[in-house]
Structure formats: C-alpha cells, structure tokens
Amino acid sequence: MAQPSRAPAQRNAFVPSLLAAAILFLAPLLFGAGWTLFVLFATAILALIVAWFAVQARHWWWVPVFVAIAVVWNPVYPLALSGPVWTAAQPVAAVVFLIAGALIRTRRS
Template sequence: MPAQPSAPQTTRPAFLPALIAAAALLSGIPLLGADWFLLIRFIVAIMALIVAWFAVQASQWWWTVVFFAVAIVWNPIFPVPVEGPWWIVAHVVVAALFAVAGALIRVPLTRT
C-alpha cells in the first residue's frame, strides 16, 4: 500500500490570547465608565497585538490589519473617546472577531 502524504502540521497559537481578549471584552461591558475599564483596555490592546503577530506568522495579513485597528481603538495610553450603545456593540463584535481569528489562524509547526 503506497504511503499517503500527510497534511502539514499546524498549530493555533492565537487561540488562547483571542479567548482571553474575548472574555475581557464581554466582561468589560458592565465596567464601561468605571476605573477598572482601563485594565480591560490594556488586556484587549495587548492581546490584539499578540494575535496580529500570530497572523503575520501565519501569512494571514488581513487579520493583522483588523487587530492593529483593534489595538489602536482600545489602547489605554491615548484612549479613543467612545461611549454609548455603539461602544457596547463594538465590544460584542470584536469579541466575536477574536473568537473567529483564534480558530482560523494556523501557523505551521517547525521541527527542530
């Protein structure tokens, strides 16, 4: 019986940072306007940059653009002044984007 070619081995390194960011976004909705919301901004911005880096490694540049934009909007140093219901909707939509990206970004394993 001839040997069948194996599928390339991949990993999902963005999965955990994406889940952490999604959880922070959803749990941060009740904290909007509170002092603790600054912590949510830090978590989301840092995780967005981590997911963007894994997207670069996976050669999926479109996710890089998305998560650089997320890092800019949620950055804690120069916060974008957004309030109201649109900000809540943005949290839910970006949490969904993180979940999808975490599942779809696959980086090939390198054997050493």
C-alpha cells in the first residue's frame, strides 16, 4: 500500500536567521569599528522578520523571544547595556536565531 504523500516543509526563517547570527557573531568586531547602529538595526529588523515567520508557521512560542530580542537590540531607544553581559548576549542571541531558523517551518500547499 502506498504511503500518503506529505507536503514538503519550507523554512522561511532560515535565511534571516543565518544573517542575524552572522551579524551577532561578528558584533564585537563591528562595535569596535563603529558599526553599532548597523548591528542594532539589522538585529531588530531580522528578529521581527523571524517573529513574523513564526506567526505564519503557528510556532507561537517563538514570538515573545524575538520580540524581546527586537526590544533589546532596538536602535530607536537603545538600552544602556554594556560590559560582559552585553558581550555575552550577542552569541546567545545568535544561537537562538540559528535554533529558530532550523525549527520554524511551514508546509507548502
């Protein structure tokens, strides 16, 4: 008996997550070179994009995580974070982006 065909899944959040992770892993170097505003804008925008893909995929538990990332990295009203906490937050957020990019998927119709 033939197996029913499954609709293939697509990972819409994968590329934005990879971009954000690359930026966040390079953030210590970029901050030192005066690219702070770029890192903040890119991270906040990509966090909202990934949150939107999570909504579309009905993975609701990712939405508060990426809204929190967008708030912490927002360039309009930046939080006064610095030192080891801020330095450690960059790779942690990058790993969160990578995990979400791998797990958020929708079925193609």
